Amino acid sequence: MVTKEQIMLTAFDLFSEHGIKNVSMDDIAHNASISKRTLYELFEDKETLLTECINLSYTQMKLSMKHFESEPITALEVALLFYEELMRRPRWFNRKFYDDLKRYPKALQKTEDEKSRFLKKCIKLLSRGVKEGVFQPNINFEIVALLAKEQMKMVCPSKALSNHSVAEVSNTILYAFLRGISTEKGIAILDRYLLKYTQKQFV
Secondary structure, eight states, rough: OHHHHHHHHHHHHHHHHHSSSSSHHHHHHHHHHHHHHHHHOOSSSSSHHHHHHHHHHHHHHHHHHHHHSSSOOOOOOOHHHHHHHHHOGGGGGGHHHHHHHTOOOEEEEHHHHHHHHHHHHHHHHHHHHHHHTTSSSOOOOHHHHHHHHHHHOEEEESGTTTTTTHHHHHHHHHHHHHHHHHHHHHHHHHHHHHHHHHHHHHH
């Protein structure tokens, strides 16, 4: 039997690949191998389904963050591992998805609410990093977190960066950004991570 979560994951993948507007409830029911009637019994309409999909995705992200924070590692390493996990979710890197999201106010508001909560989480993590000696003190981390939030909006690189993938552009920006706010201790951790990450690319 198909679970509600499996239906949401199927729907979210379709929304991401084709855009929200181009995916009908019929398409979702067909791809989830359920009847349209069953789908409407679970979700009032497409916007309700979309909103629950977004909620599920952020819930999964929060669980990942909580897991990394429970590990005996620094805040910098938490940030790097969480970013690596985030980049495994290609559904968040489709321009069409974000363009269509503006047509669904409830889902858009849910996204903005979750981003605001995530912003506070980033500030807390950065402050923890100062105490651990991996991030420089006397930095306005609210601005730093806002910059990270703005970077997340850059779903597609501009034409000037069209020869590079979204992942490559995002990675370069993030690593340069983290290096700029890190102490010598933090930079050493970042360099070790980058070396390990580069080696994994060639395995």
